[in-house]
């Protein structure tokens with residue numbers, strides 16, 4: 545049983561109890577998705593990536609393999625040292641310089657990883673995976689809005705404790721942490737996802753009240 549599996553029941557139960565909603569778990573539909581889930585497992589926010597995939601498939605059951613691979617790996621550059629840094633106390637959450645550097649670095653890392661996997665990979669459009677990863681912070685046409693929405697929903701669901709830790713560790717004030725949650729909800733363009741984000745945002749903001 546993996547660390548992700550260990551967290552699964554308690555995390556989803558907590559969100560469902562508090563918000564009345566939660567995307568069901570969506571098991572890997574292909575071998576390469578299972579390989580991706582195994583690859584990301586050591587990452588401290590692997591649960592966020594796995595849940596982003598669940599939210600994507602919940603929003604769009606017909607999501608392409610490329611979109612599912614993009615969303616389950618979209619932040620993975622943070623598993624490797626020397627990536628771009630963001631000043632959480634003074635920076636803007638929509639800072640395009642940081643967000644683009646982060647997203648494009650993830651796309652590059654995933655490109656190396658995907659090309660190193662054994663077996664025929666011709667059925668996967670690598671440039672489409674990389675396009676969607678690079679757009680995950682911004683959204684866009686051709687499914688990018690859905691990838692961005694899935695990231696936002698999963699952020700609000702799974703990273704409440706991380707945002708709290710920023711305040712506790714002095715990385716930013718409680719106002720900035722709350723602003724991050726609001727930004728992640730407000731940037732969503734997919735109408736159904738905006739609706740789903742409302743109770744998650746309320747829960748995320750409430751999680752900061754006792755700080």
Ligand SMILES: [Fe+2]
Nearest residue numbers: 618619695699
């Ligand atoms: Fe993310």
